Amino acid sequence: MGKNGDLSDFDRGRIVGARRTGLSISETADFLGFSRTTISRVYREWSEKKKMSSMRQSCGRKCLVDVRGQMKMDRLIRDDRKATVAQITTRYNEGVQNTISERTARRTLKQMGYSNRRPHRGPVLTAKNRKLRLQFAQAHQKWTVADWKNVAWSNETRFQLQQSDGRIKIWHEQQESLDPSSVGSPVQTAGGVMVWAMFSWHKLGPLVPIEHSLNAADYLRLAADHVRPFMTTVYPSADGYFQQGNVLHHNAEVISSWFLEHKSEFGVLQLPPQSTDINPIEHLWDAVEREIRIMDVQPTNLQQLSDAITHVWSKISEECFRHAVESMTQRIEEVLKANGGPTRY
Missing domain, CATH: 3.30.420.10 (Ribonuclease H-like superfamily/Ribonuclease H)
Structure with missing residues (x-):
């Protein structure tokens, strides 16, 4: 995704979350790598219209992991890159009312762009x-x-x-x-x-x-x-x-x-x-x-x-x-x- 392209719901949530924690526009821009104009626009849209998505809302069952939940997932991954899906799910469910299953956690991480694999150390294939x-x-x-x-x-x-x-x-x-x-x-x-x-x-x-x-x-x-x-x-x-x-x-x-x-x-x-x-x-x-x-x-x-x-x-x-x-x-x-x-x- 380019910096000037359409932001994902996850990135919009990160911007709003950072601003709500007290970071300034400049600090948020430096922390997340987006322009000050983008930070200002996204936060203004959220403040005035509660807009958190640039996409049309699709039909179907409501997502169990909202933007804030994705931000929590992101923190859990960055805290422990070796964590299993079971460990991530357990840590995510601590202190929340709407708990999720391992399947939901795995699907959410995939939607967020995360992959789980080991470095290749095996013998070269003949x-x-x-x-x-x-x-x-x-x-x-x-x-x-x-x-x-x-x-x-x-x-x-x-x-x-x-x-x-x-x-x-x-x-x-x-x-x-x-x-x-x-x-x-x-x-x-x-x-x-x-x-x-x-x-x-x-x-x-x-x-x-x-x-x-x-x-x-x-x-x-x-x-x-x-x-x-x-x-x-x-x-x-x-x-x-x-x-x-x-x-x-x-x-x-x-x-x-x-x-x-x-x-x-x-x-x-x-x-x-x-x-x-x-x-x-x-x-x-x-x-x-x-x-x-x-x-x-x-x-x-x-x-x-x-x-x-x-x-x-x-x-x-x-x-x-x-x-x-x-x-x-x-x-x-x-x-x-x-x-x-x-x-x-």
Whole structure:
């Protein structure tokens, strides 16, 4: 938006709010970056006509977050760029009569131009994997949320005893560059807990601690002990797909044979390599690490860390994991736009 262009309701609210706190026209202009003429005009229109919008009011349900609410959201973001939507919603609802849901907070932040993503630190995509990612996105671009509800997502990950910021996302406005220095460099430590988990739109699945990196035999036990019971319970009509990645043990012959034996109960959806941004379980891993990071008493040994991971996983809200699945249509769209390249997820 240009300085001489039509101001958004949010910017008008910021101007009015700044003037009402006692800032002069010049101070408001310096603080917000608009001209003194613009500051004077907007505040005069509000004072004389209570005008807070330059656009025609549209029909429909009244917005739950007004201009003042957006200003409060803006302050909350700037106070803590690493805050989760749940944390922002809780802080916003403190002391207000008309509380909002996480969905409303997320939608409002998007309307205000905020995005939530992590700095890209992964390995550079190979040309082959970029092509495979694009092919996967093209094959699933017509899938709707209803289709993605039939997929159970899975993956394993490691949580460090010394919390790493490597997966932490930060809020930034669309016109801002995403500066990795704002979250610092990831902390490297040997003390960590490996876990595997699965979930779907319908239900949060099991979380299983892993003592060492998985091999084919370990993965086969996971499939028999956890994948099959989950799939046959959640998808009794045999219309579900179990998602897995492309690591070595996922493609072992014994694993392929096992899934083939059970193809009458559920199918398999295999993601292309280097595609954690397509897998919505990463959204849940982010949520778990954030919650552990803000605990009043931080884990000091691996057993405490394991207990914390298990506890936080079990408390993930239905809204959180359903939103992760509902984001799949957007994730596929982002891969298509990037021509198979890395995305904002």
